[in-house]
Amino acid sequence: MTTRSPFLAAGLLILASQISSAQVPADLRAAARARNLAVAKADVATWDKLTTDSFTVVFPSGPLTKAQRLAEIKLGKPTENPPLQNERFQRVGNDFIHRYQIDHASFLEVWTKERGNWRVATVQATLLDPDSAAVQQAITAANARFVDAFKRGDAATLAANYTDDAVFMAPNMTAWEGHAAISQGFTGFVSQFGLVDARVATKDVILAGDYAIERGTYAWTLHPKTGTGADIVDSGKYLTVWERQADGSWKIVRDINNSDRPGAM
Amino acid sequence: MTRALASAAFLAVVISACHAHNVGGTSADSTAIVAAAAQYRQGWLNGDTAMALSVISDDVQLMLPGAPDVHGQAGARKVFVEEMTQYHIPALTVHRQELLLQGDHAIDLGTYEETMVPRKGATIYATGRYLVVWRREPGGWRMWRYMLNEFAPPAPTRATS
Numbered sequence: 295m296t297t298r299s300p301f302l303a304a305g306l307l308i309l310a311s312q313i314s315s316a317q318v319p320a321d322l323r324a325a326a327r328a329r330n331l332a333v334a335k336a337d338v339a340t341w342d343k344l345t346t347d348s349f350t351v352v353f354p355s356g357p358l359t360k361a362q363r364l365a366e367i368k369l370g371k372p373t374e375n376p377p378l379q380n381e382r383f384q385r386v387g388n389d390f391i392h393r394y395q396i397d398h399a400s401f402l403e404v405w406t407k408e409r410g411n412w413r414v415a416t417v418q419a420t421l422l423d424p425d426s427a428a429v430q431q432a433i434t435a436a437n438a439r440f441v442d443a444f445k446r447g448d449a450a451t452l453a454a455n456y457t458d459d460a461v462f463m464a465p466n467m468t469a470w471e472g473h474a475a476i477s478q479g480f481t482g483f484v485s486q487f488g489l490v491d492a493r494v495a496t497k498d499v500i501l502a503g504d505y506a507i508e509r510g511t512y513a514w515t516l517h518p519k520t521g522t523g524a525d526i527v528d529s530g531k532y533l534t535v536w537e538r539q540a541d542g543s544w545k546i547v548r549d550i551n552n553s554d555r556p557g558a559m
Numbered sequence: 560m561t562r563a564l565a566s567a568a569f570l571a572v573v574i575s576a577c578h579a580h581n582v583g584g585t586s587a588d589s590t591a592i593v594a595a596a597a598q599y600r601q602g603w604l605n606g607d608t609a610m611a612l613s614v615i616s617d618d619v620q621l622m623l624p625g626a627p628d629v630h631g632q633a634g635a636r637k638v639f640v641e642e643m644t645q646y647h648i649p650a651l652t653v654h655r656q657e658l659l660l661q662g663d664h665a666i667d668l669g670t671y672e673e674t675m676v677p678r679k680g681a682t683i684y685a686t687g688r689y690l691v692v693w694r695r696e697p698g699g700w701r702m703w704r705y706m707l708n709e710f711a712p713p714a715p716t717r718a719t720s
Contacts, residue, residue: 317632317633318617380618381618382616382617382618383617384617384697461668463688463690463708464708465624465687465708465709465710466708466709466710466711469688500664502661502662502663502664503661503662503664504661505659505661505664505666507664507666507692507704509620509622509704531622531627531628531706532706533622533690533692533704533706535666535690548666548668548690550688550690550706550708551706551708552622552623552624552625552706552707552708552709553624553625554625554626554627555625556625556626
């Protein structure tokens with residue numbers, strides 16, 4: 295029991311590499327969502343219905359049978375359903391592998407049809423690189439400093455978030471390449487606009503060697519400092535590549551964004 | 560700028576001033592990514608949704624100007640079908656500026672130029688830049704994060720002799 299599940303998962307992964315991805319059945323997606331929600335809400339009846347009788351789960355702390363896991367869920371307190379990150383489905387014969395991350399753990403589920411319904415046969419949970427939590431915290435802190443500096447009109451602090459060879463790419467304007475251009479760009483920008491309100495929300499961060507790839511959204515109001523122009527309200531999204539520095543800190547090396555507003559470019 | 564422009568305008572194999580950094584990757588990875596990008600481009604030139612989607616991750620996030628994120632193959636398929644129905648893309652050129660490989664991910668950065676011929680109306684010429692994160696998946700390299708932003712349309716130029 296203790297070793298079969300990992301081997302099963304590993305075997306399925308090998309098979310999966312030979313099979314092209316296929317469209318995921320809607321009822322499978324719905325079942326996966328319902329099962330995650332059942333765990334969050336301590337809804338043992340739904341979880342039981344969506345789990346095979348021979349189910350096993352392997353946590354970092356060790357394996358559990360279905361009965362053992364059910365007992366754990368029963369004892370749990372209902373919580374909010376956490377968002378899944380990097381969710382992927384992959385067909386393997388008649389079954390599907392469902393992979394995703396929650397917080398700092400990675401999950402691999404094997405879904406199979408049993409008695410006409412999609413059910414999970416096995417789950418393997420792995421803790422992510424503990425470094426990723428620290429990186430996310432560092433990025434969150436850096437983003438908070440960025441917004442504060444913007445509100446103060448502190449171009450030097452804004453530019454200090456970027457490496458010497460960084461590239462900042464905003465829509466409809468020449469890219470700012472290198473520290474001097476980025477510094478000059480922010481200096482010009484904060485001389486023209488004040489930041490009235492701003493929200494930056496990280497959606498996910500993935501570590502890739504010495505890079506951390508952050509996806510997020512922003513919403514802000516810019517107030518022109520000169521003239522009589524109206525405030526500019528905007529929201530959009532960004533993709534930022536952070537690079538680990540020699541001292542262990544993180545700085546932005548590539549940064550691109552665009553607006554959600556139609557016609558805003 | 561419309562979403563149509565943004566979704567269509569994308570990768571090609573024309574590489575101008577491209578430099579690749581293989582950190583934890585190999586030249587075979589670079590070659591595979593360039594080939595996948597070529598397949599994607601050809602899908603758009605052919606109006607072939609399946610070909611374009613074949614290099615898109617199931618977990619893709621399309622971050623196009625003028626619209627919220629689009630997630631997953633199903634979302635991408637909807638966008639691609641809509642755009643390919645509305646527009647013919649006879650020309651699509653990409654100037655890849657860099658391809659940074661880091662293990663199972665690659666950061667692909669550059670600019671694009673495209674011609675879009677709508678079913679009705681004038682031909683559209685668009686330019687912009689892209690940043691794509693490719694991810695190594697069991698079936699090969701797939702586009703996993705895809706963001707575009709656009710340049711303003713050029714001012715009309717006066718003919719000179």
